[in-house]
Amino acid sequence: MVNNKELLERFLRYVKIDTQSKEDETVQPSTAKQKDLARILFAELKDLSADPFFDEEYGYVYASLPGSEPALGFVAHMDTAPAASGTGVNPRIVENYDGGKIILNNHSEAGTSPVILDPDYFPELHSHIGEDLIVTDGTTLLGADDKAGVAEIMNLFEFYANHPEIPHRRLCLAFTPDEEVGRGTEHFDTDRFGAKEAYTVDGGKMGEIEYECFNAASAVIKISGTSVHPGDAKNKMVNAAALAVECHSMLPQAETPEHTEGYEGFYMLGEINGSCEEAYLKYIIRDHDREKFEKRKAFMQTITDYMNRKYGEYFTLTLNDQYYNMADLMKDHLHLIENAKKALKELGVNASVIPIRGGTDGAKLTYMGVPCPNLCTGGYNFHGRYEYASVQEMEICAEMLIKLAQ
Numbered sequence: 001m002v003n004n005k006e007l008l009e010r011f012l013r014y015v016k017i018d019t020q021s022k023e024d025e026t027v028q029p030s031t032a033k034q035k036d037l038a039r040i041l042f043a044e045l046k047d048l049s050a051d052p053f054f055d056e057e058y059g060y061v062y063a064s065l066p067g068s069e070p071a072l073g074f075v076a077h078m079d080t081a082p083a084a085s086g087t088g089v090n091p092r093i094v095e096n097y098d099g100g101k102i103i104l105n106n107h108s109e110a111g112t113s114p115v116i117l118d119p120d121y122f123p124e125l126h127s128h129i130g131e132d133l134i135v136t137d138g139t140t141l142l143g144a145d146d147k148a149g150v151a152e153i154m155n156l157f158e159f160y161a162n163h164p165e166i167p168h169r170r171l172c173l174a175f176t177p178d179e180e181v182g183r184g185t186e187h188f189d190t191d192r193f194g195a196k197e198a199y200t201v202d203g204g205k206m207g208e209i210e211y212e213c214f215n216a217a218s219a220v221i222k223i224s225g226t227s228v229h230p231g232d233a234k235n236k237m238v239n240a241a242a243l244a245v246e247c248h249s250m251l252p253q254a255e256t257p258e259h260t261e262g263y264e265g266f267y268m269l270g271e272i273n274g275s276c277e278e279a280y281l282k283y284i285i286r287d288h289d290r291e292k293f294e295k296r297k298a299f300m301q302t303i304t305d306y307m308n309r310k311y312g313e314y315f316t317l318t319l320n321d322q323y324y325n326m327a328d329l330m331k332d333h334l335h336l337i338e339n340a341k342k343a344l345k346e347l348g349v350n351a352s353v354i355p356i357r358g359g360t361d362g363a364k365l366t367y368m369g370v371p372c373p374n375l376c377t378g379g380y381n382f383h384g385r386y387e388y389a390s391v392q393e394m395e396i397c398a399e400m401l402i403k404l405a406q
């Protein structure tokens with residue numbers, strides 16, 4: 001049912017448009033170039049008579065196609081990760097992949113060794129033997145995250161725009177900016193979107209459906225010291241940098257990202273900066289279990305209070321919740337998961353429901369009243385130059401969306 005050639009062409013068209021987002025910007029979208037793709041999508045949706053709306057200010061694109069109620073929504077993000085360049089993406093298709101090494105280029109940016117997509121490092125490549133893989137030229141990311149999702153949703157809309165006679169639900173879509181910098185839902189208009197349940201199409205591996213994610217908070221411990229000449233410092237100096245080290249040493253050393261997996265939560269020291277005068281420790285706190293998550297935050301407070309009792313009031317803690325586990329709200333909407341499993345099964349794919357060790361825009365949307373599990377796209381190795389996508393898997397994902405709409 002999917003026009004495979006058109007799906008691939010769409011994808012190749014979108015990845016060539018640079019939409020890299022940027023950390024620590026106050027405006028949205030964080031980079032104006034994200035609107036370049038938004039405008040193209042808006043125009044294409046207009047051609048499909050899908051009643052598109054382009055939010056000129058914040059860069060969101062919305063559209064809908066008539067159908068039966070209740071409406072079903074689909075969300076994908078237009079930006080690519082700041083972690084790797086998205087300028088001059090030059091995709092190449094490796095047809096009928098044979099399971100060997102794929103040389104992405106022979107002239108790495110450093111001018112040293114070639115950039116090779118090697119199944120020894122990426123064993124998942126073995127599962128793609130015989131498929132056509134879209135790879136990078138080794139200098140940029142690919143942008144399958146999430147332009148694979150964008151292309152698959154556009155394909156869905158094109159399909160039902162051309163086949164209004166096939167019964168389907170009213171369909172709503174939203175393409176968001178700045179997902180990669182954690183701000184994809186900041187100005188998301190749920191009324192404009194128009195669906196009360198939806199999927200983000202922003203996952204990776206074939207068959208994966210995600211609806212459990214972390215509860216997430218940031219924590220900053222700031223330490224104000226007192227700088228005195230070291231020669232006269234006795235009983236006067238308060239060395240903020242040294243106190244920061246002591247503070248950090250009180251956290252459980254095995255509860256870090258590099259020592260945990262599955263449902264295990266962690267504290268991660270993301271940044272440390274300090275002098276005698278002032279120091280700060282920046283953490284992220286993650287846990288799937290809401291109760292354990294609250295305990296982790298409380299423990300940070302316990303440490304801060306302890307240090308203040310021990311040394312004087314030099315320590316302040318700032319905690320900010322970032323997002324919550326959507327599973328806690330998904331209990332009444334598990335049909336979304338069941339429907340996705342069923343659609344995959346009809347396409348000959350075994351679904352796997354796995355907990356995400358991260359968050360998605362869907363998690364935030366779920367808490368904004370639009371339950372929103374995450375679906376696979378057929379893309380792999382996101383956020384770097386080893387990113388690739390499988391043409392055949394993208395086709396299956398696109399078929400899955402068409403089935404879900406029915």
Ligand SMILES: [Zn+2]
Pocket residue numbers: 077145146179202
């Ligand atoms: Zn993504």
